[in-house]
Amino acid sequence: MRNDDFNYSDEKFADIQMLRYRLNGFENLTLQQKSYIYCLSQATLYGRDITFDQQGRYNLCIRKVLEVMTEEYQGSRNQSDFKGLETYLKRVWFSNGIYHHYGCEKFVADFTEDFFREELMKIDEGKLPLRKGESKEDLLEELVKVIFDTDFMPKRVNQADGVDIVETSACNFYEGVNQQEVEHFYGNMKDADDQEPPSYGLNSKLVKCNGQLSEIVWKEDGMYGEAIRKIISWLQRALKYAENEEQKVVVELLIKYYRTGDLRDFDKYSIKWVNQHEGLVDFVNGFIEVYGDPLGLKGTWEGIVEYKDLVATKRTQTISENAQWFEDHSPVDPRFRKSKVKGVTANVICAAMLGGDEYPSTAIGINLPNADWIRAEHGSKSVTIGNLTEAYNKAMKGNGFREEFVIDDATRQLIDKYGDYTDDLHTDLHECLGHGSGQLLAGTDPDALKAYGNTNEEARADLFGLYYMADKKMVELGLLPDMEAYKSQYYTYMMNGALTQSMRIKLGNDIEEAHMRNRALIANWALDCDINRQENVVEIVEVKGKHYIRINDYARLRDIFAMQLAEIQRIKSEGDYERARQLVEKYAVKLDRKLHEEILNRYAKLNIAPYKGFINPWMKPVIGKDGEIEDVKVDYTETYEHQMRRYSEEYATLI
Ligand code: ZN
16 A cells, blocks of 8 residues: 555557566565576576577567667657658557567558568668678668568467467477477477476477478577576676575575586576565566467466565465464354364565566566476476566556546545555455365265355355455454455455456357356355345446446445355355356346446556566666675666667677
């Protein structure tokens, strides 16, 4: 509940809204921790060109040409071709290439081919990324084809059925090979007896040369060596600031892997990493996720530096430590309660720097490593990134959404005051307690609810959270400031479940996803509840042709949630398939067409960008006379364009 004027929203272009995130509590870290974060951040930013090249072989060249072209441009900057070119470049920066970061389709240029030809011919040869023997004209023809020919390499990752997905994908992981050859090549490597198989193919490009298939490995003296050597040098500098020996070992193992390129070294590193919990700072740096490869073998380079959010982690600890109290007081039949319950502590982190495939578009949670056998034997690290969620929430505030859908000023003020925090708390209760609570009656088949099981389970966890949000125990434990706060969560929950979540569904379609179904179930059932029929606890009202949720009695709404929780728990504990089916089919699948259409129209008018990404903070070390780091300052004032151009200069390694 921080009230301040930090600017979470930044510029908007195409289908993108740029945001900023804040490094909460960074100034309170020790100099050693700040220095460690700084060095790891440098290692994160030096991987940028790798990601660009992996996502398409023309990406780096196009980025460079467009950066020069927009800088040298002499004409009017309001001219439509130039504006189109500018937006195109912003999209290229955002996607680490010329393909949409989410849909993978090639961008359609919003400037003319003639304009591009003219402007490129004006540029000095020395400023262009010409290869040996290549003329400006050659480069021009090549780029015109790549940018303007919509049939040429149209998709980065093609998953379509019935075609060769290697040959038809533009990602730069294979050259001169087809799908069958790749599958054969890696199929041969597999050894059925190996209990600890490396992730074959993860860190290399597969090419055919003179009829022979071979891997070009991404390592210190291999492909991407210029970038990897920079990464290694910053990892080495980080070593001296590590918080403990274990962290040092992790960094050393990563350096070793970057040197050898041996995937078994990567596994050794991953095992140490997953077991390393001491200290505040942690990081990911390397070829990790495989979504960028149609065959799911090749790792796209990514980096993130993070530190524990002590305030938020304390919150989940408090919840977890009191798990038994919550279980004993829950409004379900005592036969369905667990006599011994264990809460889970969720680890909340702050992102300090994002890089590669995690930048600017990023995940809000991390669960690694990916290798199945390591997960089975050594577990995984799972964290949620609190300061990114915070930025998403804060940005929502200015976009007109609450003004459009919340019924009145008083309720809006309530949500503005408590909403972000109660949202986090509700998620914590759902994850740390909700799923782990309750028990099946002896003899009940855990799969008895079949297709309705997921929705019932999510509803159970949500209701557990909703019920306790309004308990004075929350104030006693210091988890909520007062007995008003829960009302914000009750309102937004009802509004989302009954009305606004439908904005994510196409008109005429049903609700399908389990979490969305569970929210609709709870909200619509509450609206329709027997006990509220007379009392008018909560209703949908029409004001000037628009529909809103109105809650007339928050305390009674809690009673409804309690009744629902008791029933949903009974359904699970007894395996009452018929009742689960009835509830879901009645409340959680169908949308009222007229109401749905109204919500979609109101949402469309707000003109909210569907995709979001982050501008990184600019970390500036203060260097003393002896050359040592004396402090690290965090600057949040950099613009998106400035940051991208600066990165292209400072962290250029492959072009
Ligand atoms: Zn859940």
